[in-house]
Amino acid sequence: MKRNSTIDDVARAAGVARVTVSRVLNNGANVRPETRERVRRAMQELGYSVNQQARALASGMAREIMLIHAHSPELEPNSYYNAGLELGALRGCSALGFDLVTRAVDPEEKNRFRQLSSILDGQRPAGLILSPPLSDDIEFIETARRAGVQVVAVSAGEQARSSVLAVGIDERSAGRLVGAHLASLGHRRIGFIKGPPEHRAAALRYDGFLDALREAGIDDEPWTMTGDFTFKSGVEAAEQLLRESVPVTAIACANDDMAAGAMLALHRARLDIPEAISVTGFDDTPMSEIVWPPLTTVRQPIKDLAERAVHLLVEHQSKGGVHNDLLPFELIVRESTSRPTARA
Amino acid sequence: MKRNSTIDDVARAAGVARVTVSRVLNNGANVRPETRERVRRAMQELGYSVNQQARALASGMAREIMLIHAHSPELEPNSYYNAGLELGALRGCSALGFDLVTRAVDPEEKNRFRQLSSILDGQRPAGLILSPPLSDDIEFIETARRAGVQVVAVSAGEQARSSVLAVGIDERSAGRLVGAHLASLGHRRIGFIKGPPEHRAAALRYDGFLDALREAGIDDEPWTMTGDFTFKSGVEAAEQLLRESVPVTAIACANDDMAAGAMLALHRARLDIPEAISVTGFDDTPMSEIVWPPLTTVRQPIKDLAERAVHLLVEHQSKGGVHNDLLPFELIVRESTSRPTARA
DNA sequence: CACCAAAATGGAAGCGCTTCCATCGAGCAT
DNA sequence: ATGCTCGATGGAAGCGCTTCCATTTTGGTG
Numbered sequence: 117m118k119r120n121s122t123i124d125d126v127a128r129a130a131g132v133a134r135v136t137v138s139r140v141l142n143n144g145a146n147v148r149p150e151t152r153e154r155v156r157r158a159m160q161e162l163g164y165s166v167n168q169q170a171r172a173l174a175s176g177m178a179r180e181i182m183l184i185h186a187h188s189p190e191l192e193p194n195s196y197y198n199a200g201l202e203l204g205a206l207r208g209c210s211a212l213g214f215d216l217v218t219r220a221v222d223p224e225e226k227n228r229f230r231q232l233s234s235i236l237d238g239q240r241p242a243g244l245i246l247s248p249p250l251s252d253d254i255e256f257i258e259t260a261r262r263a264g265v266q267v268v269a270v271s272a273g274e275q276a277r278s279s280v281l282a283v284g285i286d287e288r289s290a291g292r293l294v295g296a297h298l299a300s301l302g303h304r305r306i307g308f309i310k311g312p313p314e315h316r317a318a319a320l321r322y323d324g325f326l327d328a329l330r331e332a333g334i335d336d337e338p339w340t341m342t343g344d345f346t347f348k349s350g351v352e353a354a355e356q357l358l359r360e361s362v363p364v365t366a367i368a369c370a371n372d373d374m375a376a377g378a379m380l381a382l383h384r385a386r387l388d389i390p391e392a393i394s395v396t397g398f399d400d401t402p403m404s405e406i407v408w409p410p411l412t413t414v415r416q417p418i419k420d421l422a423e424r425a426v427h428l429l430v431e432h433q434s435k436g437g438v439h440n441d442l443l444p445f446e447l448i449v450r451e452s453t454s455r456p457t458a459r460a
Numbered sequence: 461m462k463r464n465s466t467i468d469d470v471a472r473a474a475g476v477a478r479v480t481v482s483r484v485l486n487n488g489a490n491v492r493p494e495t496r497e498r499v500r501r502a503m504q505e506l507g508y509s510v511n512q513q514a515r516a517l518a519s520g521m522a523r524e525i526m527l528i529h530a531h532s533p534e535l536e537p538n539s540y541y542n543a544g545l546e547l548g549a550l551r552g553c554s555a556l557g558f559d560l561v562t563r564a565v566d567p568e569e570k571n572r573f574r575q576l577s578s579i580l581d582g583q584r585p586a587g588l589i590l591s592p593p594l595s596d597d598i599e600f601i602e603t604a605r606r607a608g609v610q611v612v613a614v615s616a617g618e619q620a621r622s623s624v625l626a627v628g629i630d631e632r633s634a635g636r637l638v639g640a641h642l643a644s645l646g647h648r649r650i651g652f653i654k655g656p657p658e659h660r661a662a663a664l665r666y667d668g669f670l671d672a673l674r675e676a677g678i679d680d681e682p683w684t685m686t687g688d689f690t691f692k693s694g695v696e697a698a699e700q701l702l703r704e705s706v707p708v709t710a711i712a713c714a715n716d717d718m719a720a721g722a723m724l725a726l727h728r729a730r731l732d733i734p735e736a737i738s739v740t741g742f743d744d745t746p747m748s749e750i751v752w753p754p755l756t757t758v759r760q761p762i763k764d765l766a767e768r769a770v771h772l773l774v775e776h777q778s779k780g781g782v783h784n785d786l787l788p789f790e791l792i793v794r795e796s797t798s799r800p801t802a803r804a
Numbered sequence: 805c806a807c808c809a810a811a812a813t814g815g816a817a818g819c820g821c822t823t824c825c826a827t828c829g830a831g832c833a834t
Numbered sequence: 835a836t837g838c839t840c841g842a843t844g845g846a847a848g849c850g851c852t853t854c855c856a857t858t859t860t861g862g863t864g
Contacts, residue, residue, distance in 0.1 A: 122850055133814045138852060146812050169513040169523060169557065170850035173819050179513060195746050199547060206550035206560075213513065215554050347750060373750070380752050402539050406691060406717070406747050408724050466820055477844045482822060490842055514820035517849050 121162040130158035141166060168213025177433065178242035180215045181205065181426055182235075185247045187220035196401045197418060201247055201270065204419030208426025217241065223249050223314070229259045236263040243429030245270060245422065249314040252276050266432060268425045271416075273316020277440050281432055283424045284317065285445040290414050291321035293447045294368055294396050295328025297412070301455045303366040303394065307339045309353045309378060311370035315345075318370045321398065325368060339364060343374045350377020358385050365393060365456035372397035372404050375411055379452070394453040410450035417443050465506040474502035485510060512557025522586035524559045525549065525770055526579075529591045531564035540745045541762060545591055545614065548763030552770030561585065567593050567658070573603045580607040587773030589614060589766065593658040596620050610776060612769040617660020621784050625776055627768045628661065629789040634758050635665035637791045638712055638740050639672025641756070645799045647710040647738065651683045653697045653722060655714035659689075662714045665742065669712060683708060687718045694721020702729050709737060709800035716741035716748050719755055723796070738797040753795035761787050 123141075127134045132155060139147050140155040147155075158164075172179050183205050185198050202218060209216045219235060221228055236244075243266040250256055251269035257280055260267045268281040276282060298306055308325060311318030322340075329338065339362045343349030350373060357364065358381065369375035375397030379389055387393055389409055397404055400415035424441055432439060467485075471478045476499060483491050484499040491499075502508075516523050527549050529542050546562055553560040563579060565572055580588075587610040594600055595613035601624055604611045612625040620626060642650055652669060655662030666684075673682065683706045687693030694713060701708065702725065713719035719741030726733055733739055733753055741748055744759035768785055776783060 124850080134851080135814060135853090136812085139813090142852085146810095148812065151812080167517070167523075167850050168559075169517045170819090171852075173511070173513045173517055173821090173849090174851040174853080176819055176852080179511075199543065203543060203547050203550070206547070206554060209554065210550060210559050215512075216550075376750050383752070401746075403747055403750050406720050407750070408727070468820080478821085479823090479844060480842085483843090486822085490840095492842065495842080511820050514849090515822075517819090517851085518821040518823080520822080520849055 120167070121164045122167070123164075125162055126155065126158045126164050129162060130155045168211075172213040178240050179213070180217050180239060180241040181209055181243050181245065181429060182217045182219060182239065182241040183245045183247075183422070184219045184221050184232075184250060186223045186250050188222050188224055196403070197399070198247070200418035201245075201422040204422030204424075205245060205426055207419070208423040212426060212430050214242065214426065214430070221250060223253060228256060232256065232259050233263060236260065236265055241265060242433065243268065243426075245425045245429070246272075248272065248317055249312070251282075252314060252316045254279070266429055268428050270421050270425055271317045273320060275316070277438075279438065281425075281428045281437070281439050283421050283428060283441040283443065285416055285421075286442050287317045287320035288324035288327070290398075290416075290445050291324025291326075292328040292331075293324075293445075294321075294398070294414060295325040296332070297447060297449065297453065298366050298368060298394065298396065299328055299332035299334065301366075301394070301453060303456050304334055305336075305338075305362075305364045305366075306334075307341070307357055307362060307364040307367040309350060309367060309369040309374050310340055310342045312342065312344050315370075318345075321370060343370070343377075345371050345373060347373045347377040347380075350374030351381045352377075354378035354381035358382075358387075366395070366453070367393060368396045370398055372399045372401045372411060372413055375413070375452075376403055376407050379407055379411075390452050390454040391457055394456070396453060400448055404448070404450070407452075409452050412450045412453040413448050415446045415448050417445070464511070465508045466511070467508075469506055470499065470502045470508050473506060474499045512555070516557040522584050523557070524561050524583060524585040525553055525587050525589065525773055526561045526563060526583065526585040527589045527591075527766070528563045528565050528576075528594060530567045530594050532566050532568055540747070541743070542591070544762035545589075545766040548766030548768075549589060549770055551763070552767040556770060556774050558586065558770065558774070565594065567597060572600060576600065576603050577607060580604065580609055585609060587612065587770075589769045589773070590616075592616065592661055593656070595626075596658060596660045598623070610773055612772050614765050614769055615661045617664060619660070623782065625769075625772045625781070625783050627765050627772060627785040627787065629760055629765075630786050631661045631664035632668035632671070634742075634760075634789050635668025635670075636672040636675075637668075637789075638665075638742070638758060639669040640676070641791060641793065641797065642710050642712060642738065642740065643672055643676035643678065645710075645738070645797060647800050648678055649680075649682075649706075649708045649710075650678075651685070651701055651706060651708040651711040653694060653711060653713040653718050654684055654686045656686065656688050659714075662689075665714060687714070687721075689715050689717060691717045691721040691724075694718030695725045696721075698722035698725035702726075702731075710739070710797070711737060712740045714742055716743045716745045716755060716757055719757070719796075720747055720751050723751055723755075734796050734798040735801055738800070740797060744792055748792070748794070751796075756794045756797040757792050759790045759792050761789070 123134055123137050127137045137155050140152050206216050244260050245268050247270045251272035257267055269276040271284040272282050310322055341353040343353050367378055375395050379395055397411045397413035400413045404411035404413045467478055467481050471481045481499050484496050550560050588604050589612050591614045595616035601611050613620040615628040616626050654666055685697040687697050711722055719739050723739055741755045741757035744757045748755035748757045
């Protein structure tokens with residue numbers, strides 16, 4: 117029955133005191149480089165890894181990180197996105213010896229600030245992870261900070277990113293990537309189904325999209341429609357477009373759900389995808405491989421975002437400060453996009 | 461800055477020693493009922509909750525639970541199912557102060573027993589969560605037990621359920637529910653797309669399905685085809701059925717992915733769902749709401765299964781024994797099923 | 805070369821809990 | 835009554851780590 121080695125084993129092996137090992141562990145100051153190295157080597161040889169439980173217990177710091185996701189009663193929850201965030205956050209917490217507490221708050225609720233304050237008061241978490249559109253709600257963020265809780269905003273817009281810890285992707289570049297893809301295929305008349313205006317990240321995606329069109333010499337304002345990220349709103353937006361007989365050869369959507377909805381509307385209207393109209397999504401949810409045809413979309417590392425958020429929170433414990441982490445994204449080209457057929 | 465109350469606070473409030481509170485906490489023996497009650501009340505009043513970190517540290521038990529999911533290189537991983545399991549397991553671990561370690565093992569790999577042994581040897585987890593088809597691999601389970609690790613089988617077949625801890629749903633009844641639904645709508649000729657034979661739970665679903673048909677007076681063997689749970693295999697199975705011109709009015713599938721595949725094949729063949737053919741799935745993945753038409757399916761509480769699995773593992777620590785937890789499931793009737801039209 | 809601040813290191817306490825062992829009565833047979 | 839067992843309770847140690855403070859070492863200065 118092999119017992120994991122402890123900090124004392126390392127200390128003994130390195131010929132130093134336990135405290136010194138602890139300092140090395142926490143990148144503490146006042147350790148001579150050679151001592152540090154010796155301790156490092158001892159850790160290596162013993163295959164040592166810290167016991168997060170013990171660490172958390174000793175340091176006595178709050179052991180909880182709170183994940184708040186938006187959940188309006190009317191809107192169906194974006195289960196994939198939220199599940200991904202929770203999964204990532206849990207992984208991060210697990211690795212760092214924290215507990216995750218998940219809460220839902222209605223972003224429309226007038227009362228949400230008071231609500232947050234009372235939650236924070238009861239729990240005193242070590243940090244708060246906010247997802248859109250809460251991560252763009254500056255007043256909400258400020259309420260949390262006033263309560264002395266470190267905040268990290270996930271996929272937030274520029275304002276939030278410049279005032280608290282943040283993780284996300286370069287939304288604007290991601291949007292540009294989609295626009296460039298469509299433009300390079302030869303599409304000139306493109307429709308865009310946007311997300312809700314409070315969702316700053318989606319707005320940035322749209323800006324990037326416009327950039328790409330402009331760079332490709334397409335200066336006409338594209339036809340746009342605003343959805344609320346649900347499948348249903350995608351259906352409705354596309355139906356609206358068909359009703360108006362807008363002559364587009366491609367429709368870009370601010371997320372996959374709306375793209376799937378749009379595809380359904382097009383299917384119903386007996387329009388072939390991508391022959392008649394190309395469609396793009398955003399997020400690369402599992403659904404994008406299931407719909408027909410498989411959806412061209414942007415893969416966003418949702419789990420990694422949340423995991424990173426936890427680390428950020430722990431690293432910047434009480435240091436306050438602004439830190440903006442951008443994670444990589446990727447355009448996944450599938451069969452829902454092709455060059456426009458010479459017809460429209 | 462409110463500090464959470466500790467076991468000592470409770471002890472003081474109840475006028476007993478710390479140990480006694482600990483005994484109450486762990487349902488230990490040798491505490492007089494009235495003392496127990498007094499302690500309980502004190503806990504209540506102080507809003508006490510155990511510090512799992514401290515508990516885990518003190519009890520010195522392994523702090524890790526290992527989730528092993530099957531992952532063959534050829535087969536696309538069932539991301540929704542696996543993500544759900546991981547999410548649930550993480551929640552459970554988080555609540556109980558355990559860490560979750562996730563591993564993937566190829567169930568086809570001859571070498572998997574040795575592989576498992578070496579993993580277990582290195583990590584010594586407090587328990588092992590096995591998902592199908594590994595949870596039906598008796599020899600695999602035995603290997604783990606021989607290494608002295610408690611095992612819980614998720615969604616396993618009867619053999620595994622009778623030899624280790626297990627959580628799942630009553631697969632047979634769930635299958636019966638689907639069969640009864642279809643039969644009650646008036647379908648007499650029904651096709652069934654099965655899962656792989658090693659997947660015992662899927663086989664049970666099929667048995668239950670047959671039971672229902674028999675109960676409805678349908679004694680003909682239904683037309684069946686075996687898939688591997690992938691979207692693609694669903695497409696192929698349905699195409700096979702169409703090629704053979706089997707005169708079914710409904711197709712039941714062992715999971716949602718195959719159902720979605722079958723639907724695609726039917727769409728391509730210009731068959732309307734549910735007018736020409738009804739389709740059912742199993743699992744209620746998010747996809748079932750996205751496909752067109754929305755899929756009638758059985759909702760299985762995947763996250764809860766995994767969460768329960770963790771609890772089982774911890775409760776039965778070193779007690780060995782067999783325990784079979786059945787969680788509730790639910791038939792979700794959507795638009796992919798209707799009475800057969802008077803045509804076939 | 806003595807002197808001192810600053811850097812490097814170590815000792816000890818304690819986080820909240822469990823576990824091991826000792827203690828204390830009560831109830832029972834002798 | 836006396837001795838014993840057994841159920842109920844408490845004392846003390848310690849899990850692996852951090853933190854506070856004391857101590858030793860270093861290297862720069864006059």
